[in-house]
Amino acid sequence: MKRTTILLGALLLAAPATGDEFTEADLERWQAEFQAVVKRGREAFTDPKLGSNGVVCAQCHPNGANTHPETYPKFQKQLGRVAELWEMVNWCIQNPLEGEPLAADDPRMIALQAYINWERRGARLAPGKH
Amino acid sequence: MNTLSRRSFLKRGAGAAVGGLLPLSLVEVAFADKSRNFTFAYISDSHIQHIKGNKFVRNWDRGLIRAVAETNLMDPKPDFVMYGGDLAQLGTRAELDHGLDLLGALRPRTRFVMGEHDYYLDLGEYWSKLLGPQWYSFDHKGVHFVVLNSILTYDKWINKWSTPEERMNVMAGLDNPLGSPFMVGAAQRAWLKKDLAKVSKDTPVVVFSHSPLQKIYKGWNFWTEDAEQVQALLKPFKKVTVFYGHVHQIQYNQIGNISFYSAMATAWPWPYPGTYNQKPSHLPKLTVEMNRADPFFERDATGWQFIDVWSGRATVHYSLPENAPRTVAYNARTGRPEDTRYQNKRIPPQKHY
Numbered sequence: 278m279k280r281t282t283i284l285l286g287a288l289l290l291a292a293p294a295t296g297d298e299f300t301e302a303d304l305e306r307w308q309a310e311f312q313a314v315v316k317r318g319r320e321a322f323t324d325p326k327l328g329s330n331g332v333v334c335a336q337c338h339p340n341g342a343n344t345h346p347e348t349y350p351k352f353q354k355q356l357g358r359v360a361e362l363w364e365m366v367n368w369c370i371q372n373p374l375e376g377e378p379l380a381a382d383d384p385r386m387i388a389l390q391a392y393i394n395w396e397r398r399g400a401r402l403a404p405g406k407h
Numbered sequence: 408m409n410t411l412s413r414r415s416f417l418k419r420g421a422g423a424a425v426g427g428l429l430p431l432s433l434v435e436v437a438f439a440d441k442s443r444n445f446t447f448a449y450i451s452d453s454h455i456q457h458i459k460g461n462k463f464v465r466n467w468d469r470g471l472i473r474a475v476a477e478t479n480l481m482d483p484k485p486d487f488v489m490y491g492g493d494l495a496q497l498g499t500r501a502e503l504d505h506g507l508d509l510l511g512a513l514r515p516r517t518r519f520v521m522g523e524h525d526y527y528l529d530l531g532e533y534w535s536k537l538l539g540p541q542w543y544s545f546d547h548k549g550v551h552f553v554v555l556n557s558i559l560t561y562d563k564w565i566n567k568w569s570t571p572e573e574r575m576n577v578m579a580g581l582d583n584p585l586g587s588p589f590m591v592g593a594a595q596r597a598w599l600k601k602d603l604a605k606v607s608k609d610t611p612v613v614v615f616s617h618s619p620l621q622k623i624y625k626g627w628n629f630w631t632e633d634a635e636q637v638q639a640l641l642k643p644f645k646k647v648t649v650f651y652g653h654v655h656q657i658q659y660n661q662i663g664n665i666s667f668y669s670a671m672a673t674a675w676p677w678p679y680p681g682t683y684n685q686k687p688s689h690l691p692k693l694t695v696e697m698n699r700a701d702p703f704f705e706r707d708a709t710g711w712q713f714i715d716v717w718s719g720r721a722t723v724h725y726s727l728p729e730n731a732p733r734t735v736a737y738n739a740r741t742g743r744p745e746d747t748r749y750q751n752k753r754i755p756p757q758k759h760y
Binding site: 337345 | 675
């Protein structure tokens with residue numbers, strides 16, 4: 278028993294940094310990566326070129342308000358099914374902005390959602406809520 | 408109630424011509440001296456937005472066209488129309504010209520309030536050339552009306568931008584942190600003081616501004632920096648009503664002797680500031696919020712107003728094309744504006760989050 282413990286300890290000491298350890302530097306980097314995407318999301322949210330008619334998301338949604346990301350996925354009666362936030366973002370791009378929809382994994386779509394969620398941080402998750 | 412009180416604003420037969428669903432409102436004329444009662448229409452915040460050439464954003468055009476068509480169908484006819492500001496989106500000549508062209512179909516006389524979207528490209532030069540002074544007063548059937556330009560700001564901010572377009576674009580972003588608070592300013596307050604000096608304290612006073620002459624939420628300029636100073640000038644009068652645009656939503660309030668009513672936009676609705684959960688805001692507690700907008704209906708939560716002025720007080724009929732209309736009337740018993748239907752009985756769509 279004792280021998281096994283010593284052996285294990287020696288192995289751990291010899292091993293490189295393990296998977297579940299991270300440093301302040303890691304935290305800073307990850308936060309910076311996230312905030313960079315939030316910033317790109319705000320740029321897309323206020324970009325007259327996102328659609329075709331110069332209308333921007335922030336025109337109707339100052340600070341991303343009234344997007345309530347915490348309520349998705351939820352039933353949309355007009356679609357007749359449960360929809361995700363990115364689908365509603367595309368609905369807005371196609372209708373008020375008269376533009377072309379983005380792929381779900383388009384970096385701009387991810388950035389838009391990062392920005393919307395950041396502006397709504399702290400709200401309790403309420404999936405399905407109307 | 409007299410026969411007038413039972414008559415709808417719109418001729419039903421004529422109304423069918425503009426497309427089925429029309430927001431009909433009953434005129435509620437509750438006071439004795441009928442000869443002093445009158446109605447006016449109040450249209451605001453159309454944000455006519457130029458794309459290029461002869462193309463404009465269709466959605467915003469449609470809102471204004473509909474408001475104009477229904478105003479022309481009002482019965483009894485409004486004595487005049489007030490346009491509450493933000494006719495343009497980015498203050499260009501093309502936008503102001505096109506907006507005025509659409510408003511040209513209005514039959515009653517139209518007067519105008521300056522909005523920040525009309526102003527910050529050329530500091531109101533083209534607007535003034537077309538429409539005249541940016542602040543003025545007039546009298547109508549015993550009521551003293553005052554129009555203010557409440558969207559002025561600090562000279563230092565005005566002069567800090569490299570181009571007029573840059574300045575306009577920053578001010579056009581409601582939530583742009585580089586914007587600047589609105590104000591009436593000292594020169595205009597001095598004018599107002601002088602203008603009101605000749606008005607009897609019993610005369611009802613009605614003021615129009617673009618931004619609220621009260622402080623609701625600074626982050627979106629639902630705010631006027633010198634609101635208290637303007638309120639103080641209005642304080643000696645028995646009956647004061649302030650109408651404002653800018654907020655794209657139903658708000659009403661009572662501060663001392665002053666009743667406040669906002670206008671909806673014909674272009675698009677805005678969320679209530681309380682829905683932005685990162686900052687505190689001060690929506691008047693009295694306000695029963697308008698129904699949450701359904702994005703799938705283009706005109707939902709947009710609208711325009713028909714206003715009865717009776718005994719110097721107002722009843723505001725908010726016409727919502729995709730919803731039941733709202734009526735907010737001054738309640739003489741409680742001394743404040745109240746929703747005639749929802750004040751004490753709210754419905755689920757009036758909850759915002």
